[in-house]
Amino acid sequence: MKYTIAVLVENKPGVLARVASLFRRRGFNIESLTVGTTEREDLSRMTIVVKGDEKVLEQVTKQLNKLIEVIKVSDVSKDAVERELCLIRVNSPPEKRGEIIELANIFRARIVDVARDSFIIEITGDEDKINAFIDLMRAYGIKEVARTGKVAMVRGGKNGK
């Protein structure tokens, strides 16, 4: 089972290392981890996807809460908007360009760089959508993929804080 947790932390040097070190030391399995600042300059939000059962989720949450710079830990596995950003460099021989552009449009992806024989395509969405798009691109020859890992936010009025 995969869980997505949102962690609100003080925006200080070393916090990311502390969180990462906690996961490593306790043997928790991080699937992805993203960090960025929030609406407040002194706070950052991490979105962590972790693999395990409910017991693991409970320990992850409790151990994270013990870190002095961690302000709030929420399980946002359910009822959250989850997005990931992905950049794909794909071969684009002239005879295939039209097809690729068409597919990109269907997925609401954008072509952000055009070279003589390749495109860089930017796509955002949930994990499944991105996986599906990458699969389609394989046919043309993928040269490079860069994914951000998930960011998440609870739906509706709750602000997850």
Add this chain to the structure above:
Amino acid sequence: MRAADAFIKALEKEGVEVIFGIPGGAILEIYDALYDSNIRHITTRHEQGATHAADGYARASGKVGVVFATSGPGATNTVTGIANAYMDSSPLVVFTGQVARHLIGNDAFQEADITGITMPITKHNYLVTDPKSLLRIVKEAFHIASTGRPGPVLVDIPKDVSQADIEFEYPSKIDLMGYKPKYEGHPMQIKRAVELIMKAERPIILAGGGVRISNAQKELTELAEGIPAFVVTTLMGKGAISEYHPLCLGFVGMHGSKYANYALSESDLIIAVGCRFSDRTTGNASLFAPNAKIIHIDIDPAEIGKNIRVDVPIVGDAKRILSQLKKMIEYKQRKEWGDKVKEWREKYPLKYEKDGFKPQFVVEKACEFFPDAIITTEVGQNQMWAAQFFKVKYPRQFISSGGLGTMGFGFPAAMGAKVACPDKEVIDIAGDGSFLMNIQELATCVHYKIPVKVFILNNGYLGMVRQWQQLFYKERYSATCIGCEKMSFEKIAKGFGAIGITVEKPSEVEDAFKLVKENYDVPVVVDFRVDFKANVLPMVPPGKGLKDIIEVEV
């Protein structure tokens, strides 16, 4: 004002009485400022010794232990002591010097990334990058180390930060957004606990080190009497109730008595207080107390449900919660259970073979001669014999490295405990191997007239490992003979300027103890040349349940 001077002033404000440490280049500014202060500094002979001494000081006094070390090797030498304090929730603040800010990251002389290194073994740590934040950080460090579940905090101070010029404005308040320990137990959970207690037929209290930390001996004893419930303790919990109390069954786990382990295993309700259900206490967790409901009281929510399933979790301070529980429960006689435990107690007492010169005999006699002494231990057989045969009366009387199991802890810890409690006799019950690991601190004890006593149960082996080799590795004694019977701890002690005594047979033990008593003011090392074959029994083999216990055959 020079930041170093402001810093020392801040320590004075925090009520620091004594610092253990060793100076060096990166922390020189601070040592220079210390020169004008009344705070006592004890220069140990190794930074590991300093950290364990501060830990022993903290455990004996309940105050925060303070350590100074220089950058690089000074800082890395504190690592074992910090990890040890972390595992046993001991409040320490370790101040390390660091190279100047502009050199950080350049592999400068004596640079080590000590905040990176100690991240997993500190409750929190800081690298002071702005001189203006130094005093706030000092304040926070003491606060974090000593509140909630205590633990070590490290503050790394670059040399140029301690040289900077700052105002002395010591903050009076602390506001840490992410750190708000919870002391009151949840009323609903307390109510549920009371219901379980009233229903229970075979209740037992499992007391851990948290009882000492929250100073809850009185509350625990009253609750035990009020239910009534027998009490077993973890190694860290020794002293949570007087071991002379009729309800106390002593310590449980891998080397606990058979009756204590039986009582815990057969209970129908365990009230666990300030303990973390370590594998040394529970044996095989899946076989642990199969018929018991479990109430777990702990200040650290992460401990609840970590190792053992829990029916009623109560997060908060043990002292408050125990006294609340006491008020809400009613006495109920449980004669059958009382009789059963009494029967086990009579049938399976702690015992040992009496032929030859047995280490257990030394410990038993020490307990007779020094019943009020603070006992520290090293790690290994000596530690387990001390736990089994030295009955303690009060909470901070037994000081031992539980979580990390650090050989070399006991002696410097004894030194720290003696500094904290100069009026108490302080004895390190040692193994020959462990004592050698920080023996250099004898020089410190002699120099500062810190008259601790060391009783070495000298078996010439890394005894506990030898025991495992005997029992589980077909008597293949790989690398455990260290031959200490061939050297003279008596002469070594004398060489350091302490008193040294050698004891070869049981009939000499009492005289040796009398000599120790007469030399209250001097460090004394007694080398007891005990039978090297003695084993610690009973024993629950690793991976087995608590009832699957190997006993002494006498």
